[in-house]
Amino acid sequence: MADVNRGNRPLSPHLSIYRPQLTSVTSILTRITGNALILAALLIVWWFLAAATSPEYFAVADGVITSLLGDLVMAASLWGLWYHTLAGIRHLIWDYALGLDLPTAEKLGWAVVIGSFVLTLVTLLVIA
């Protein structure tokens, strides 16, 4: 590209000057939850490996995962998983250019946020 003025142009406003909105916050949370789930995923793989190895090793891994800190990580990850799932459904809808107008986008945003907490609570009640 014959852009001789690179780095010396007026820039469009960056993210930092915008007031956080429901749509922008729910968007970045999708990325954060999706990537943060690696922690729980690796813990689960470790738990399976320990179970396949020996009763002693399983006691260690299961002890860590069901400790207070482990419970906290797993509960937070469960919320992250439901949030990312609902946000993913929202993306599947958006892919068909549906629900992109502001009122609908805001409603979908609240549905993702509220739905994630409700589903987390229901899941904890069922499996815990």
Add this chain to the structure above:
Amino acid sequence: MRYLTDRKRAVGMGSAKSGVHHFWMMKVQAVALLLLMPLFVFTFGPMLGEPHQAVLEYFSRPFPAIVAALTLVVGFKHFADGAQVMIEDYVHGLMQKVLIILVICLSYAAAATGLFAIARIAL
């Protein structure tokens, strides 16, 4: 006269060089995980904190074992592809390539470890 079609001239171009392949694969994984994740949560979840013997017996059954194996394979591939997109957005140059390779290798290693463990329990 040109024998090249418009499509042929477009293939391999664009910033991604691979069209929408990455996007499409992530969409396939996402729809698969929509079914797999709840199945995994409600089969694996109750097993946390159970006695070792009960865990071994439970994951010897076909359904919980297959659900767990599929969820790990599709889930880690989805993570690798999604984390790659994040890295491409925020990191540039050599470090971008290094991180993408690390993330993909970590995902494959974790999926292989999980598959090995589940196979050993199930068989």
